[in-house]
Amino acid sequence: MKSAILIITLSSLSFIAKAENDPPIKNKKKKGSYLIELPASLNTDSTTASVSLPDIDVPFKPSIQLGAIVHMFVSGEQSGFSAPSNDKSAKDWNKGFSLYRARVLVGGQLTKKASFFMETEIPSPIGIQSNGEKNVKVAPIILDAQLEYTFSNAFQLIAGMQLVSNNRNGLQGAAGLMANDFTYFQYPYNLFANSPLQGNFGRDLGINARGFLANDKLEYRLGVFTGRNIDGGAPLRTVGRLAYNFLDAEKDFYYAGTKLGKGKTLAWAVGFDEQANYVNYSTDVFFDHPLGNAGSITANAAFQYMSGGTDLSSKYSFATLIPKQTVQYLELGYYFKGPKLQPWIRYENQAIKSEPEQAGSIKPSSFDKVNSSSVMGGGLNYFFNGTGTNLRLSYTTRTYNVATAPDDYTKKTFGQLWLQAQFFIF
Template sequence: MKRKLLLGSLVLLSVFSTDSLAGEFPLRGGKSKRKSKPNLLREIPYQMEDSTKADSVYSPQEFKPSIQVGSIVHMMASYSQVGYPGSSPSTNGKPEDWVRGAMLYRARIMVGGQLSRKGSFFLETELPKPVGSTPGGKNEQSGLIMLDCQYEHKFSEAFQVISGAQLVSGNRNGLQGAASLMANDFTFYQYAYNTFAFNPVGQPLRSNFGRDVGVNTRGLLLKGKLEYRLGVFLGRGLNGNDPLRTVGRLVYNFLDADKNFYYSGTNLGKGKTISLGLGVDGQANYINVGPDLFIDLPVGPGSITLNTAFQYVSGGTDTVSKFSYTRLIPNSTIQFGELGYYINSLKIQPWIRYENFTSAAVTEQTSGVPTALFDKTHSSTVFGGGLNYFFNGYGTNLRLSYVTKTATTPSATVPFETETKAYGQAWLQLQFFFF
């Protein structure tokens, strides 16, 4: 009953808060007839605007608190091999057998509010697990969890403070919003060790869907061309006196400024973006560092989107410290590339993606397993592609994809031998998104 009252209240807020909904809050490239207000819902990309113009701004006489409410939903049907990560566990078939599935994959309620001329908040809920993916799952009750809960104080364009639960990463792909992805879903390894996704050796950072709790600072300099982020977060936080997790990022935008707090995965033909970034994420003897490049430019009858990144990750070699990550995170490298082309007149976007996780562990990190065997069984490759159809931009779209994961596992029949296999998944996903 409480859940129904909460949802009902949010719906009423979304109906009566007309000043802060679609008329005031355009998608990229859209134009409002009224004076624009700050982007309060993190998942929604800003329109691509002239970086020389000041944003949003109310005189002291005009200001009044406001609220925005929205939701994003992903529903999907899949046809997967049993050995593919996350495929339906309801079958007892062989790893190469194919099984079908359908689920409510993502259902988020977003609430943003402008509390003062400089202060705002953002809340976002999520399903703790997909509904319909397990035996009886379609009839299983699923409560909501708090995904984002943050307060931002904007002292100026050059200095903002964001505190609370928020998406945390040193690289661009790990900071993308779910509403504007180009591929069918977030990547396998750009959130390495930082979420509930399918990572090689578990979740040492103990985050919540890539979120962590802490204080972040952010600023836009040089008319929005240069962005910095630097924050401290709880990280693993097992003992109460663990070293804090520190995450930093520096980005230069060569063309249009990118003001999104949660980045977009594709701009759907709006604006011109070339962003080069460098990020670092560390706690105790854990380190994750690397560059990334994002390009979204008009080309011919549409626009091309390129998103690439490289990361070096290590848990160090100190096995004595009680804060050690040594046996949780091996030395490894991660390569990521995503390429797509949006055709304006047809509203379709074909895309491909490649990811590679390569383990290069040292003896201290393998718990007695020979390093060569450890590296073989902890390395994997993901490759796939798809076709998106955008009925209404980010608001309503359909995505068809096929992705394979190739990994090496210990042989089930021959001791000390390994076998390499690839498993696939076809995915049809519907997104609807309102605000």
């Protein structure tokens, strides 16, 4: 006689593979069941039967998770890509190898409702810099350090150093980008300590509320942050975002830039970012959906209006720091699931339309031309293992208005070529 096989299934615990950024599973008090396979010799209509188990208390144990993300590339970049000029040397190509990102990720569950996340970063690439010098030794910095407490699905609080933005691209995870890097203009004033908003690679210190309503279709984010503060008395920076998902819900803290055919997403959002007389209003649309038998399409578009205002009397004024402008952005790609290839294109445009108070001693029309620019590019991604391991080849151009004489400008375009490898685990 075959020996009986006892299979224990606990319906409360899901060990199904979860999204890479999901928090660890939280232990809960649930009821389970036994599934018993009976010997075939027994005269029954079925060879299986089930019996109920009593409620089981599973004690909570704190957990921790480690990971890393690395971007390294070989590149060629014309000197004028970052510092445009009419000098002939601006067309010269700088070549070299760079370690662009090297992050260590640490996360964990502290209690059934509290979790934390920390992340380090190198503050500048290791390799050839934009000035042509070689940088070989960089001390890491703390990039993220946040504590999250989940009161309910509709209300969570995240406190600490965290990614801050009112638009989708500014809230994407670096591992899930479709293009080779983040956009140039989606949060251009929040990148460094000497930026107008005194950010840290898009991060800021503060507290953020987040939640999901309407069957997880509607997501809100609303937070207050330090922003620019020169004497401890500055008004707080307020950032908000409201997104509606018409198809699948999105609950990851960091948005994906492409989903490689996994799921169906159509999300539309509006957002704002304000401090003192600085305002930033935005709207964005993201679409990721299977298209045909070959694979899936990804489209990501956004529009922003920004201004530092015209009040020059306040010591907290942004008037001379952030000129009035609009930003348009579009990414479009298609993932071929068979060969695991994804071609993509990107377009961005930063159109400065400054007020006289913002341009200072420069005529506004001249100020606008010098500070406006656009970016176009495209590339091809190969995914060995999704976002875990991939290779990206890209060519990007940036176009400026370069002065040739007083009130006379000509458009100059400079190129950048990257071959980037990524590995990511968390």
